[in-house]
Amino acid sequence: MGISTVNVQANLEATYEPVFIEAPYKAWLLALLVPIGSLSIKFLPSSFERESSKRAYIKGLYISTALSLLIWSVAFALMFNGIGTSEDAEAASDAMANFYMWIHAFAEMLATASLYMKLSQTLETYFPQTQYRNPAYAPQKANVDSAKAAEDAAFEKHLAVMRRYHMHKNQRQAFIHEQEQAFNKDLMRHNDLHHD
Secondary structure (H helix, E strand, C coil): CHHHHHHHHHHHHHCCCHHHHHCHHHHHHHHCHHHHHHHHHHHHHHHCCCHHHHHHHHHHHHHHHHHHHHHHHHHHHHHCCCCCCCCCCCCCCHHHHHHHHHHHHHHHHHHHHHHHHHHHHHHHHHCCCCCCCCCCHHHHHHHHHHHHHHHHHHHHHHHHHHHHHHHHHHHHHHHHHHHHHHHHHHHHHHHHHHHC
16 A cells, blocks of 8 residues: 555656645645555445355456556566667657556555455454354343343242241241150159159
């Protein structure tokens, strides 16, 4: 993104247009359209509802990037004279220079979008998001809360029953102890009467 922005900005200032000489920031603002375009191309698949459409778009982006880079390499060879050309080679025409600058910016924009797309896919594969909203969470939580309330109510009933059980058990033990004491008294009275 930085390379494409600087490249377009430098070419805009090289036109020597008065608007860019008097206000260089306007060249930077115009150059920012290239990275903004790359971001738009990258995030466009998120507007598709079907996964098949997203995959087709991404595949088309990769193919377009490869083709644009191929055309750029040919335009680069035709535009610049290198060690493979003679000294008598003619300079490129203005139309060729304009086409080269267009395909250069276009290839940079598509390459940036493709690299960003691939980086996002790689990050999603190796560093997936750990939290997703589960649509079944709310009804399941309501069911759990309802079951917990029923369990608490049943436990309270159980405690009440256990309290009554222990109270009855204690009363029974007290009654048995009371009857044993009365029996022992009667037995001692009986023995005393017959012993005499």
